[in-house]
Amino acid sequence: MNEPSVFSVSDVNEIIKQNLQEHSLLSDVSIVGEVFSYSQPSSGHKYFTLKDDYSQISCVMFNGQYNKTNSGGNFIVEGSKIICKGYFDIYFQYGKLQLNVNRVKAEGEGSLQAAFEELKARLENEGLFDESRKRYLPEFPKKIVAITSSTGSVIEDMKNVLARRYPIGELLLIPVSVQGENSVDDICDAFLTTNHMSDVDVIILARGGGSIEDLWSFNDERVAKAIYGSKHPVVSAIGHETDYTIADYVADYRAPTPSVAAEIVAPFVTNIIDKITEKISTGEKLLRNKLDEKVYQLDLNLEKINNNYPNFVDLRKYIYNLLSNVDLIINQSIRSKKENIKNFKNSISILNPKKTLKRGFALVRNKNGKIIDSTSNISLGERLSFELSDGSAITEVKEINNDDK
Structure with missing residues (x-):
């Protein structure tokens, strides 16, 4: 065996x-x-x-x-x-x-939705969604920070909206992963970076559409608390109009899409001019009403003086001449303000980069969206984007020539 x-x-x-x-x-x-x-x-x-x-x-x-x-x-x-x-x-x-x-x-969207509802209820109980703590958006922001992916249509759509509506504003991109294992850390680090920047006026946290799994990073408690701890107002624009994430509830303002978020933070320059014109017009009417009221009161008083003291006729003429001079000064001031508005409109038109691009120029940006204005800011092999009047292109730096050499 x-x-x-x-x-x-x-x-x-x-x-x-x-x-x-x-x-x-x-x-x-x-x-x-x-x-x-x-x-x-x-x-x-x-x-x-x-x-x-x-x-x-x-x-x-x-x-x-x-x-x-x-x-x-x-x-x-x-x-x-x-x-x-x-x-x-x-x-x-x-x-x-x-x-x-x-x-x-x-295991199915049901369990994800249950996790979403549980976290939403807990954070709401902690006060992260309170309307009383939410901040107003600045009327005329100078620096707008976009926390989103450096690739894809989201950042390009926001750039186009700002160039069209508000070319005097600066858009700074902080590139992050918007899904996957590193996305939560990237987003939290981006908010930490902005908290150390004193010149930021408003932040847009944006991502395009996707499934509930694709958007899940924006339902993470760490991202929610990073938004809550932001020193600057935050506009969330995650997914499509019907997509709601925890980030949307914590943010100071929720936009249905990234493009709408850019429209919300950036007023039309023409609207700014209209507001200034309206305020001047309102001030002009108030000033004229006050002046008419004072002239009427003065007429009554002069009438009394003239009836009782005939020798005061010369004084009345003097006062009328004085009022005429005041009216002349007011009209000159109003004309000056209107001329300033006209010059402001011309300056805004000159600043519009789209008009410059139509003359054959190009706007050059690096991968972070920063405008390149000197050869010292580029390096060989770097990929740059060229924004033209009718679109954009990507190029790679093969040679650098400096005019000073």
């Missing part, structure tokens, strides 16, 4: 590992369960256990996988119910079976 084969521990583990890799189901499997025993050491790997009512499975999501966009690693939260996609392997040193996770998603 043959004795059964004797294997070393390593041999057995190797056989198990090979069988797991060759098994079609276990090499690509999706498992639903509840997260517990979650930990993330300094290595960045995520270790957790998936369980149901009867059993449990050890899981790991390695740092390299976690940092991939759309891996869904931010859904791994203690007590949450998730679906993990990956493959089974054996931790060779200890012979431990584990699921190597490469993709995570919440």
Whole structure:
């Protein structure tokens, strides 16, 4: 009778590992369960256990996988119910079976919506949504900060709106990831940066449309508290008009789209001129009414004096001459103000970059949206965008020539 084969521990583990890799189901499997025993050491790997009512499975999501966009690693939260996609392997040193996770998603939108409602209720109870703490937007902002992706249509749409409506305002882009594992940290860091900037007038936090999973970073408690702690007014513009995120409830103002957000913070320059003109016109009417009232009272008093003291006729003529001079001075002042408004309109028209672009010039920006006005601000190989009168183009710097050399 043959004795059964004797294997070393390593041999057995190797056989198990090979069988797991060759098994079609276990090499690509999706498992639903509840997260517990979650930990993330300094290595960045995520270790957790998936369980149901009867059993449990050890899981790991390695740092390299976690940092991939759309891996869904931010859904791994203690007590949450998730679906993990990956493959089974054996931790060779200890012979431990584990699921190597490469993709995570919440178990349907129902659980995401439940998590959203729970966080919304808690933050509302903490006072983060109170209308009394929300700030007014500045009427004429000088510096507008956009916290959004440096690529895509969102930032370009906002640039176009501001160039058309409010060319005298400055738009500063702080580029961030708007979805994926790094997005929450990026957004929080951006608000921390703006809190150290004293010349910011208003902030637009923007992202284009997407699924509830795509927008989930804006439902993160850390982002909500970063908005709440902002030293400057914040306008949120996340997704489409029907999309509401926690960020929208915390922000000082919510816009249905990024383009509308730009319109909200940037008044039409022509509207500014109209307001100034209206105020001057109103002041002119009030001044004339006051003057007419005083002239009427003076007429009554002079009539009394003339009736009782005939020798005061010369005084009456003197006062009338004086009033005529006052009226002349007022008219000259009004004409001067109107001329100033006309000059202001001409200056605004000259400042409009679109008119300059139509004459064959181009507006050059770096990847952060900053305008380039000197060769000292560019480097070889850098990609620049050229804004022309009818669109834009991307180019790469091949050679730099300095006129001073």
